[in-house]
Amino acid sequence: MPVNLSAPDPAGLHPVPGVLLGIAEAGVRKANRKDVTVVLLEEGASVAGVFTQNRFCAAPVQICRDHLARGLGIRAILVNTGNANAGTGDDGLMRAKSTCIALAQHLDLAPEQVLPFSTGVIMETLPHDRINAGLPAALADARADNWGRAAEAIMTTDTIAKAFSTQVQIGGATVTVTGISKGAGMIRPNMATMLGFMATDACVDQALLGQLAKDLADASFNRITIDGDTSTNDSFVVIATNKAAHAPITSMDSADGRTLKAAMQQVAQQLAQAIVRDGEGATKFITVRVEGGKTAEECRLAAYAIAHSPLVKTAFFASDPNLGRILAAVGYAGITDLDQTKIDLFLDDVHVVINGGRNPSYREEDGQRVMKQSEITVRVGLGRGTAADTVWTCDFSHEYVTINADYRS
Amino acid sequence: MPVNLSAPDPAGLHPVPGVLLGIAEAGVRKANRKDVTVVLLEEGASVAGVFTQNRFCAAPVQICRDHLARGLGIRAILVNTGNANAGTGDDGLMRAKSTCIALAQHLDLAPEQVLPFSTGVIMETLPHDRINAGLPAALADARADNWGRAAEAIMTTDTIAKAFSTQVQIGGATVTVTGISKGAGMIRPNMATMLGFMATDACVDQALLGQLAKDLADASFNRITIDGDTSTNDSFVVIATNKAAHAPITSMDSADGRTLKAAMQQVAQQLAQAIVRDGEGATKFITVRVEGGKTAEECRLAAYAIAHSPLVKTAFFASDPNLGRILAAVGYAGITDLDQTKIDLFLDDVHVVINGGRNPSYREEDGQRVMKQSEITVRVGLGRGTAADTVWTCDFSHEYVTINADYRS
Structure with missing residues (x-):
């Protein structure tokens, strides 16, 4: 039973302009389980990520780092549960890339514009064909108000979905920050990993986003521990869709920058603390x-x-x-x-x-x-x-x- | 239940010429419990110790470091269970010193020739008067073949006494190495601490003993872990009584030095491994x-x-x-x-x-x-x-x- 944590109220999760989320049952590990989530970003989104420092990092983490470094503009995120694709060598890399290619073909993107995430059993072969077969259903399901369902679909041993949302005023515009996370243990070989995804429609230059993601992680996901074990797959992604009607933020130390960062930090801390509250066996x-x-x-x-x-x-x-x-x-x-x-x-x-x-x-x-x-x-x-x-x-x-x-x- | 570890056979614990051990019931924390042990060393023994790196170290650890540094020649060791005298400030230091003074008076020594050790509850006041009152009984009990009873008397949450002994030939003389240890958890606030005491009658110059104690600890007590917690009181003491009839060892890299060190390392590893085998809740x-x-x-x-x-x-x-x-x-x-x-x-x-x-x-x-x-x-x-x-x-x-x-x- 999570410690003082309730399931998110879907009505309280504000959609983020420029973000659609779709969920499907692909049978990755078990039947009748929502296990594939796609997050679609309109062109022009700024995206940055912070990843596990574990040297034994999973194939999708290696691919995320590579794709972010390419700088082609991230347009889609693909998350599967049921299999972590870690400790799987070159074969695991190929299978993860295959899912990026499949999703990119549906969306007419380059594969390097897709970020893949996996969480689940370690050292088992990723059933990438099943994931790819599930993509049409996930894409058909894509909606702006799917944050709550996405929070459920990325759960593994979590006992409760984790999603938080807030809104702030920036330059006369209402800006939304919404995020989801999953955790349980820092790593479970059954069902591994901490994952966090957060999006805002605020206008933030890509050049600022890497440091922002790091700062947010340092004040949230990098300040929690269940058992001290660092997962092979831990990932935290920050998205700014640049859709809000305010002047672009050019420095996080500006008044607008501080307002936005405070809102994002609040959501990041809620997401991170929710993982602890739902920690394996936690009573306090x-x-x-x-x-x-x-x-x-x-x-x-x-x-x-x-x-x-x-x-x-x-x-x-x-x-x-x-x-x-x-x-x-x-x-x-x-x-x-x-x-x-x-x-x-x-x-x-x-x-x-x-x-x-x-x-x-x-x-x-x-x-x-x-x-x-x-x-x-x-x-x-x-x-x-x-x-x-x-x-x-x-x-x-x-x-x-x-x-x-x-x-x- | 300890993992593949039996109680020591008293017959297998060789006395070490130059070492007497005495035990008493002083009622430190509970009545009818052997809780005070004295180890008496003949003049001329070489003694060195390795102590916890925990900055929150107990009063007796601070005093041991000081007394060893004085170089007056250690002639007695005093161990109490039931109270760790840790987190007790200046008052704890005074109480520990008082027990050294009391034992020194009985033996006509300087207080700085006594090393005190405590294990038990943290942050409670050491009942030094009870320990001092128990000294005459412990001294009256002093015998060379008391290693097994001493191993029992230093136990706290240990489920079994830990004592090992071996003999090797050095320069035509039979040299004995005998030691005792206690542990359970690396630290238990109830009953804290790893303690190890090891003596040989080999002739080893005091100048070699500090490095030898460190090397032995690094190959034994510094290579075990129960729960990763470092106690405030961990101590390991190595004694060479210089009583054996062989030419003094002037280098541990000599043939005799290597023979002795191998025998001491064997006993140190047995003592350290015994703590793991009797680790709290250990089944493997x-x-x-x-x-x-x-x-x-x-x-x-x-x-x-x-x-x-x-x-x-x-x-x-x-x-x-x-x-x-x-x-x-x-x-x-x-x-x-x-x-x-x-x-x-x-x-x-x-x-x-x-x-x-x-x-x-x-x-x-x-x-x-x-x-x-x-x-x-x-x-x-x-x-x-x-x-x-x-x-x-x-x-x-x-x-x-x-x-x-x-x-x-």
Whole structure:
């Protein structure tokens, strides 16, 4: 059961001018399952992507990088579930390319104008013929108001669809930002991968979009962890269709640029946090904020050390205000000149640790009250500077072991 | 239940000339529990230690480092269970010092000739008075053949005592190496820490011992992982009593030096592996060997990425030959120029992955046969050099979550 996360209300998902989405059942792995999604972009869209840093990256990730680098203008996105096409060598590359070629032929595009995405079982052969056979149905289904159905169609072990949308005013125009994501575990060999797709009709030059996508990912998808495992297929794509009636944004540091970026960041964070809320076996949503660092980087290190620790995560599952586990994680985070006598620790508003030792006024029942909540903020002060960073994670439950110890089936 | 590990046979634990061990029940945390151990060294022993790199290190670790640096000659070791004296600030330092002073007074030593070790609950006040009150009983109990009882007395959540012993011939003399360890989780806030103590009567100059202790730790305790969490109290101490009737070893690269080091490394690896075999919830003992690297360091990174991955560890628990999880871990291990098309993967003798893809002759039933064993070797070839490294770990079970989600009690 996801933590404080409901299925998206289709009425709240604003279409993005210049974007159509179509879904089909292609039988990639199982029958009667929506498993192929196409996203069609009108000519002139700016598109950028951020991809897994895993060296063992999947065939579609390699092709996406290549096609984006060609600069022909991305016009279509093709997503399949049921098979990740990872660990499949040259054969996997050829099969992924075949799907790009097939979709490009339907749309009279170059294959390099298509970005392919796959999520599902690793190291099994992609049934590209089935995907290609499903394309006409997906294309026939293409509509502007299909974001909610697309969010469902890209799910794998997700228990709930993830889609968010907002609108802002830019230069007198109403600009829409809508996105979908899927996750569950950072990687499941059954059903792998985090995917995120986000589109706006704002007018943003292609030259700005690469950095924007990176900045958005760094503030959202790159700040979450379920189990510390980095998927072979993780991908996040940002699209600006340039359809809105405002003067083009030429700098993200302009007033319009900041307005748009804030809206996009809000949706990106909602999409990323939704993945944590629906994390495998999650019963709690935990915000880990580390402050008082010399650099944001060291705060991030400490926050991830806490968020990755199986001992910390099982303590959250147990609602055990287990101070030592959090402090120990900070201690091994890699901040070599850390002074343990400067450390503060808060659970929500409860001041647990002061100067590296138990706060004399701390009462265990106060800590336990917070630990029983379904949403908890852990705040650590390093006492060595003014930098801060935040990551989001979930707890580690019996259900996680059960899900991941199930034989692939 | 530990994986293929029996309680030590006291008859097989050779006393080490120059070392006496005494045990007492001091009621540190619970009554009727052997919780204080003293190790007494005759004058002239060489002693070195390797300690946790956790910046949030416990008071006794700080004192050990200081006392070893003083160079007055270590004559006694004092270990308590039930309380880790970590996260206790200046007060914790004073209490730990008080126990050193008390033991030194009994033995007519300087306090700086005593090394203190604590393991147990974090962030609770050390009841140093109870420890000090227990010293006379521990001293009265001091005997050369107490290694087995000492191994029991330093246990916390361990389910079985860990002690190993061997003898080798050096320069016509029979030299003994005997050691004890405790662990369970790398850290348990209830009952924290890995501790290892090893003694030989060999004649080794103090000047050689620091590097020797580091080398031994790097080949044993620094090559194991249960859950990736580094304790605040981890300590490993190496003692050479210089009592054996052979010419002093002046270089560990001499023939005698190599003989001794091999015997000590054997015992150190047995002690370290025993901690994994008795890991919290462990049902399998897993050797992860990475070969074909440019450097041993990158092999170690890849081996630890595999050994730390909750997804890999749950797959072992489930006996699921889940190739993708292992390959994905190699991919995110941080080897930035890794070529995935060069990767090989073996489960024991079964060649699972070749050139980064599934081995055409691999049959799932062969992988599953290996995965069902209680001892499994994962061997990864990186195909980029001749370096190799090995780490040992266990699987990740429901029992781990149960143990660590239990409220401290």
